[in-house]
Amino acid sequence: MDISSKGGTQSIRRVLHMLRLLAQHEASGLSLQEITSFSGLERSTAHRIITCLAAENFARKDTESKRYYLGIDAMQIGFSAMQRVPIADTLRPLAKRLCRLSEDTVFLVVQQGDYALCLLREHGDFPVRIFTIDAGEKRLMGIGAGGLALIADYSNEAIAKIYARHAVEYEQAGLPLDCLLQKVRHTRQQGFSEIVDGITPGVSGVGYSFSISKITKVAISFGAISQRLDAARRQTMGKLLAEECLAWVRAM
Known part of the structure; x- marks a missing residue:
């Protein structure tokens, strides 16, 4: 995916790409540094997106390890799709x-x-x-x-x-x-x-x-x-x- 593409969908693509990263690394979670590296985004941009996802329950930050995982709402969407x-x-x-x-x-x-x-x-x-x-x-x-x-x-x-x-x-x-x-x-x-x-x-x-x-x-x-x-x-x-x-x- 070209997450650097311009246009009105750029932000949406970045968010979806980050959700895919979290899903791919759900077992171990991702640190902010890993999210930044894997996504190719600037650290400030990656931090802003992952913070928003966490606030909306689409991501979850472990308080001890500081690693990020998929949140409850992201998983609920997956469960709903699986049932359909x-x-x-x-x-x-x-x-x-x-x-x-x-x-x-x-x-x-x-x-x-x-x-x-x-x-x-x-x-x-x-x-x-x-x-x-x-x-x-x-x-x-x-x-x-x-x-x-x-x-x-x-x-x-x-x-x-x-x-x-x-x-x-x-x-x-x-x-x-x-x-x-x-x-x-x-x-x-x-x-x-x-x-x-x-x-x-x-x-x-x-x-x-x-x-x-x-x-x-x-x-x-x-x-x-x-x-x-x-x-x-x-x-x-x-x-x-x-x-x-x-x-x-x-x-x-």
């Missing part, structure tokens, strides 16, 4: 198509801070169904094929910070940082994620992440028993998944 046009309803036709093509279980997750929140699980015709996660449940990004696809879009430095915030949970999941980064490198190289005997022994998956708006990222994944989703089929299904998701994005 849920992400799951929008992407359900794609998930059902992938079920028909694969006959496997398809999962849809959306990034929610450091977590991947499951919005949808659709079962294909293959008789062995996968129940590793259900709609409404969430896991840290990196755990599970969809979450791994999401976190692979982050820099290694950002991943290390996410890991540090949840080190105990990652260790409990049997996922040390070096192992996570290795999986991330593999995901970036081939364009989709792979999980073999991960969360549930005997179950494997492939996942692909993509953006459905400037601040909303989702991932769709296939899950199947490892015997069915062997190395060769993981390659086939991973490429199919990427192709179908990219086609959906182009048709938006």
Whole structure:
């Protein structure tokens, strides 16, 4: 976005850009210095906008850390929009198509801070169904094929910070940082994620992440028993998944 563009909408664009920044960094919050740096605005301008957003409950300043987060009213707008046009309803036709093509279980997750929140699980015709996660449940990004696809879009430095915030949970999941980064490198190289005997022994998956708006990222994944989703089929299904998701994005 060109937030330096002139005209009557310049101020509106600046405010919207700042709200997007807060949404993108909701888990950790942003200091005024970070807001200034990320927005490209003068410090006085950034301070004026964020102060106004806080006064109107669209931003919240933590009294101890002095970091800014989304406010109650910003979140309420998001909740209202979700009730009217849920992400799951929008992407359900794609998930059902992938079920028909694969006959496997398809999962849809959306990034929610450091977590991947499951919005949808659709079962294909293959008789062995996968129940590793259900709609409404969430896991840290990196755990599970969809979450791994999401976190692979982050820099290694950002991943290390996410890991540090949840080190105990990652260790409990049997996922040390070096192992996570290795999986991330593999995901970036081939364009989709792979999980073999991960969360549930005997179950494997492939996942692909993509953006459905400037601040909303989702991932769709296939899950199947490892015997069915062997190395060769993981390659086939991973490429199919990427192709179908990219086609959906182009048709938006």
